Amino acid sequence: MAAAAAASGSVFSFTFLFLLSSLAFTISTQQSDRFIFHGFGNGTKNQQQLLRLDGAGEVLPNGLLRLTNASALQIGHAFFPRPLNFIRGKSSLSFSTNFVFAMVPQSPNLGGHGLAFLLSPAVDFSHAVASQHLGLFNATTDGASTNHVVAIELDAMRSPEFQDIDNNHVGVDVNSLISIDAAPASYLSPDGKNLTLQLLSGRPIQVWIDYNDTQKLINVTLAPMDGPRPERPLLSTSVNLTDVLLDSMYVGFSAATSTVTSEHYILGWSFSQTGRAEQLDISKLPKLPPVRKERKKVEWISIVFPILAAFVLVGIGGFVVCLIRRKKYEEICEDWEKEYHPQRFTYKNLYLATHGFKEKQFLGVGGFGKVYKGVLPKSETAIAVKRVSHDSRQGMKEFVAEIVSIGRLRHRNLVQLLGYCRRKGELLLVYDYMPNGSLDHFLFKDDEKKPTLNWPQRQRIIRGVASALLYLHEEWEQVVIHRDIKASNVLLDADFNGRLGDFGLARLHDHGTNSHTTQVAGTVGYLAPELTRLGKATTGTDVFAFGVFMLEVACGRRPVEVETAAEEVILVDWVVRCWQQGNIFKAVDSRLQDAYDREEMELVLKLGLLCSHPVAALRPSLRKVMQYLDGDTTLPEISLESAGVGNFGSYSERSDLYFSNFGSYSRASINSFCSQDSIITTGR
Ligand SMILES: *[C@@H]1O[C@H](CO)[C@@H](O)[C@H](O)[C@H]1NC(C)=O
Ligand SMILES: *[C@@H]1O[C@H](CO)[C@@H](O)[C@H](O)[C@H]1NC(C)=O
Ligand SMILES: *[C@@H]1O[C@H](CO)[C@@H](O)[C@H](O)[C@H]1NC(C)=O
Ligand SMILES: *[C@@H]1O[C@H](CO)[C@@H](O)[C@H](O)[C@H]1NC(C)=O
Ligand SMILES: *[C@@H]1O[C@H](CO)[C@@H](O)[C@H](O)[C@H]1NC(C)=O
Ligand SMILES: *[C@@H]1O[C@H](CO)[C@@H](O)[C@H](O)[C@H]1NC(C)=O
Ligand SMILES: *[C@@H]1O[C@H](CO)[C@@H](O)[C@H](O)[C@H]1NC(C)=O
Numbered sequence: 132m133a134a135a136a137a138a139s140g141s142v143f144s145f146t147f148l149f150l151l152s153s154l155a156f157t158i159s160t161q162q163s164d165r166f167i168f169h170g171f172g173n174g175t176k177n178q179q180q181l182l183r184l185d186g187a188g189e190v191l192p193n194g195l196l197r198l199t200n201a202s203a204l205q206i207g208h209a210f211f212p213r214p215l216n217f218i219r220g221k222s223s224l225s226f227s228t229n230f231v232f233a234m235v236p237q238s239p240n241l242g243g244h245g246l247a248f249l250l251s252p253a254v255d256f257s258h259a260v261a262s263q264h265l266g267l268f269n270a271t272t273d274g275a276s277t278n279h280v281v282a283i284e285l286d287a288m289r290s291p292e293f294q295d296i297d298n299n300h301v302g303v304d305v306n307s308l309i310s311i312d313a314a315p316a317s318y319l320s321p322d323g324k325n326l327t328l329q330l331l332s333g334r335p336i337q338v339w340i341d342y343n344d345t346q347k348l349i350n351v352t353l354a355p356m357d358g359p360r361p362e363r364p365l366l367s368t369s370v371n372l373t374d375v376l377l378d379s380m381y382v383g384f385s386a387a388t389s390t391v392t393s394e395h396y397i398l399g400w401s402f403s404q405t406g407r408a409e410q411l412d413i414s415k416l417p418k419l420p421p422v423r424k425e426r427k428k429v430e431w432i433s434i435v436f437p438i439l440a441a442f443v444l445v446g447i448g449g450f451v452v453c454l455i456r457r458k459k460y461e462e463i464c465e466d467w468e469k470e471y472h473p474q475r476f477t478y479k480n481l482y483l484a485t486h487g488f489k490e491k492q493f494l495g496v497g498g499f500g501k502v503y504k505g506v507l508p509k510s511e512t513a514i515a516v517k518r519v520s521h522d523s524r525q526g527m528k529e530f531v532a533e534i535v536s537i538g539r540l541r542h543r544n545l546v547q548l549l550g551y552c553r554r555k556g557e558l559l560l561v562y563d564y565m566p567n568g569s570l571d572h573f574l575f576k577d578d579e580k581k582p583t584l585n586w587p588q589r590q591r592i593i594r595g596v597a598s599a600l601l602y603l604h605e606e607w608e609q610v611v612i613h614r615d616i617k618a619s620n621v622l623l624d625a626d627f628n629g630r631l632g633d634f635g636l637a638r639l640h641d642h643g644t645n646s647h648t649t650q651v652a653g654t655v656g657y658l659a660p661e662l663t664r665l666g667k668a669t670t671g672t673d674v675f676a677f678g679v680f681m682l683e684v685a686c687g688r689r690p691v692e693v694e695t696a697a698e699e700v701i702l703v704d705w706v707v708r709c710w711q712q713g714n715i716f717k718a719v720d721s722r723l724q725d726a727y728d729r730e731e732m733e734l735v736l737k738l739g740l741l742c743s744h745p746v747a748a749l750r751p752s753l754r755k756v757m758q759y760l761d762g763d764t765t766l767p768e769i770s771l772e773s774a775g776v777g778n779f780g781s782y783s784e785r786s787d788l789y790f791s792n793f794g795s796y797s798r799a800s801i802n803s804f805c806s807q808d809s810i811i812t813t814g815r
Pocket of ligand 3: 258259269270271272
């Protein structure tokens with residue numbers, strides 16, 4: 132007579148209890164047993180009657196039997212509460228069982244140690260240890276024939292001392308963890324494929340174990356829970372259990388965790404000593420706890436959260452970097468500048484081009500600011516960037532408009548202005564890069580590293596600058612006054628052609644100052660007398676400065692040199708004096724070593740004097756200057772005695788006319804004067 136116990140409700144539990152008491156009666160007469168559990172009660176008061184538990188074993192509220200939780204080195208046992216009779220000779224020792232288990236590893240494919248279905252004469256496993264011993268034996272008891280334990284192990288870790296084949300295997304154990312037969316966990320699919328089963332997949336797996344005492348054969352079959360029973364068993368092992376099984380045997384499960392852990396679950400269990408165990412009804416089995424999902428969630432979170440956190444951190448970092456960069460590359464761009472967009476450079480590009488305005492890129496101090504060399508990132512154009520500090524917004528609009536219109540000037544002897552950029556308190560002007568730098572370094576004796584220029588080169592430079600000035604004064608659509616012609620504003624390209632730079636910049640100084648004073652921009656020694664008096668720049672004042680420039684080039688010295696003999700301090704005076712003394716060539720740069728055409732030299736010197744005539748009306752126009760230089764018109768015979776020229780001799784004395792403030796300066800005051808950034812400010 133068979134007793135079936137299904138434990139998923141109070142009625143079943145009651146029935147089971149009732150049947151159990153009748154079993155105790157029937158067993159003694161029938162010596163056979165069968166039962167089936169779809170879950171093991173609801174985890175409250177009846178579980179002790181349904182199963183005999185020890186260690187970590189417990190039945191969860193939904194009826195799920197959990198042999199171990201995920202703590203390390205746990206052991207859990209669960210036995211059918213009373214022993215079954217295997218009375219040799221009298222009854223068959225055959226048995227059959229079907230159960231569903233699940234191992235939920237602590238992290239994917241990392242769990243342990245495993246579980247076993249077992250038959251044992253006793254339920255006291257206090258001596259047994261965890262880990263590789265699976266809660267069955269200890270080191271001493273393992274392998275002892277006195278154990279009388281038959282176990283089918285589902286082992287998720289490889290223990291070499293027990294000759295485990297791998298870390299995912301099924302083995303038949305008799306008294307020892309050294310299996311008499313083992314195979315990797317696998318099953319034959321309905322279409323005959325040998326498929327691996329991952330014991331640690333966390334998914335429920337169904338097991339069938341059949342022992343036929345007549346055949347002395349134990350068969351073990353595995354399959355995923357929701358799959359059909361495969362026709363061929365995984366293990367079909369010959370074993371004579373006659374001497375192993377005792378008259379009275381408990382049947383149940385053992386599981387153990389190691390230092391890596393799994394939760395070991397039994398979802399349902401069917402057992403029979405007479406014929407095949409009843410097939411479990413999968414639909415009646417309790418569900419694995421949402422713990423599994425939570426685990427997944429936890430894993431999901433534990434993976435995603437750091438990534439998210441990293442992203443957020445990177446994001447914040449990026450934001451901060453962006454802010455810093457933004458600050459670093461901050462520039463001012465107002466609405467009215469939109470139309471100048473093509474001439475506008477981004478500060479970032481200029482910053483990158485000049486490597487952050489590094490000292491290495493520093494070219495020198497030009498008029499109004501430091502100049503840096505750079506290479507534009509994309510076009511690889513060499514540029515020179517001038518940083519002009521400018522705090523005033525007043526007049527900025529007009530100035531930028533002027534800059535932009537200057538950018539439209541095209542002449543081979545002008546340094547091309549490419550564009551601009553504006554930042555707080557700063558204006559950046561971008562020019563073509565001139566590889567040979569400014570002329571003054573080649574011209575003046577104080578820079579001896581540079582080779583001196585020969586006369587044809589100097590002449591070509593003078594002519595080039597003159598033609599550029601002519602273009603500015605007469606040939607362009609507007610009259611452009613340079614305002615600051617001098618050797619240091621003439622730059623030399625790769626072929627030593629002179630190119631006039633920095634034009635129009637002087638106007639910057641006019642803007643942005645209060646209206647009560649007028650600042651006269653320009654450089655001492657190049658300023659026409661009427662400019663210092665009236666503060667008005669004209670083409671005439673440009674011609675004056677150009678005259679001084681010509682003398683500079685010819686004489687190889689600055690217009691004012693305080694370190695020389697008194698009569699040589701002012702260049703113009705010195706040239707006149709030489710002329711008066713009958714040898715104008717005495718003023719010529721000694722480094723030319725007389726290697727020049729005397730006629731050409733005389734022309735340049737005299738034209739220089741004529742251009743820098745204190746009386747503006749007597750100065751020639753640039754067109755005329757060009758004609759004289761080209762030899763198209765001969766320079767009028769100017770003699771020291773002629774009315775205009777007569778003034779030359781008295782420069783130094785006539786303080787009201789020429790260098791009005793200048794002639795009477797003592798050497799010391801000139802010194803201090805020159806140190807003041809070369810800008811003269813006169814009150815109106
Ligand atoms: C468990 O079953 C008992 C009867 O066996 C019942 O009284 C109890 O309410 C059940 N508990 C839960 C949580 O279902
Ligand atoms: C596992 O169960 C033991 C008691 O049996 C308990 O001390 C431990 O905290 C549990 N571990 C987890 C992870 O729940
Ligand atoms: C194993 O268990 C037996 C029986 O309880 C005990 O006598 C023996 O000392 C234990 N051996 C170890 C290594 O713990
Ligand atoms: C599947 O293949 C492995 C290795 O070839 C073998 O050990 C195992 O017994 C096979 N499984 C089945 C169900 O035949
Ligand atoms: C075990 O499997 C073999 C081979 O499939 C089969 O012949 C035998 O009848 C099976 N025995 C039991 C007890 O299921
Ligand atoms: C099984 O073992 C018993 C006891 O050792 C023996 O009498 C019997 O012949 C064995 N059966 C087989 C088939 O080997
Ligand atoms: C055991 O095998 C024999 C012979 O193959 C068969 O007659 C018998 O029914 C089987 N017993 C069980 C319980 O399957």
